[in-house]
Amino acid sequence: MLDKKDFKPVTLADRAFFECHYTLYPQTHSDNTFTSMVCWNRFMHYRYAYVKKNVILECTAAGVTRLHPPIGPRDPELMREVIQLALDMSDNNKPLMLIDPETAKRMKEIDPDLMLVPDLNHFEYVYRSIDLAELPGKKYLKIRSQINKFQKNYRYTVEPITPENREEIMEFLVKWCKCKKCDENFILAHEIEAISYALEHLTELPLRGLLIRVGLQVGAISLFERLNTDTALIHFEKGLPEYEGIYKAINAETALVLASEVEYINRESDLGISGLRKAKLRYHPHHMVEVYSLNRRTCFPVIK
Known part of the structure; x- marks a missing residue:
């Protein structure tokens, strides 16, 4: 028994x-x-x-x-x-x-x-990777406009997350946490703890990642892995709110990398948070993991 x-x-x-x-x-x-x-x-x-x-x-x-x-x-x-x-x-x-x-x-x-x-x-949102990468048609018009504005307003580069830039990302997380007042929100505090663990053990886990550098400063990150044969999973995605549109940008840059590898991208659940739910629905999920x-x-x- x-x-x-x-x-x-x-x-x-x-x-x-x-x-x-x-x-x-x-x-x-x-x-x-x-x-x-x-x-x-x-x-x-x-x-x-x-x-x-x-x-x-x-x-x-x-x-x-x-x-x-x-x-x-x-x-x-x-x-x-x-x-x-x-x-x-x-x-x-x-x-x-x-x-x-x-x-x-x-x-x-x-x-x-x-x-x-x-x-x-705990339903999870799954999107066609090509949709997130190309943002086709009228339904993505507003998101494309926000990305275009980001590209116009900021000089930025995209690079893979590696052990060599890990310390810079840790500094980025400290700044992000101050913006979001993690010390007043135990869930966010634990999430930063989880991201920090992922970065510390990057080579021991099946993780990959991207960062957006605005000028010399890390402005956004994403960490992801292959979930199964046709789907990738985005574990973490964070951006500094001072850069308008940066979340849309890191989402698109990650999808561009994954679109040639998998058909779908799982972007996890909304945990019942209304603002997060609206944000995930704006990207028009292909299906949900029920x-x-x-x-x-x-x-x-x-x-x-």
Whole structure:
């Protein structure tokens, strides 16, 4: 029987294991990626169990523990154990999260009484890479205009992120944090912590990155990786607000690099932040990565 003692912390040393497993079972949601887990580990406290050739992820943030469904070969009995353990481990209303549509269907086959609710705040936005690179047609007219204005107003260059310019980027993050008052927002503070970890371990993670330098100063960065065979994932994107249009510029420059490599770009979720949601919708996503959560209020104590 699956037990909380079966879980151990996710560490940088686990990269080869996760890469091997995800080659067999490609992921579509950013929260399951190894890079996300190790970079956000001080906030999310990721752990995992490997049972019956399945990976089961656990995360604990702000004292709330949740499980993810099994990643691996279909095993109805293991699914029952994961559901029960999630209900036993957490008092949270949604103890099992990031359930993809196919897994949700299988869970309903196991127990039709389970209430699985769409988790809109964790739906991820996926775009055609060529659309983000070329911004074609009238629907992108305003964005093209903002990029043209940026190009007219600033002298800038684009270069890859490397260990050699890492210190400059760290200085950029300090400045960005002051602009955004990270000391008053613990989520932003943890995000900067995650980006810093990514930069410190750039060569140990499957990450690549670009920066925009305005004059001599780093004005924007993006960090990304290959998510699966047809999709790249943008983990982090930051720009200094003093440069109008710089977010549009770094978005486009990143897409130009990726358009020749992948069909799609996943730009993660909006976390329910209305301004972020509007910004992501302006780029007209091709589709969303839909996920569901288990609502414990409708669950019985024991899953039969």
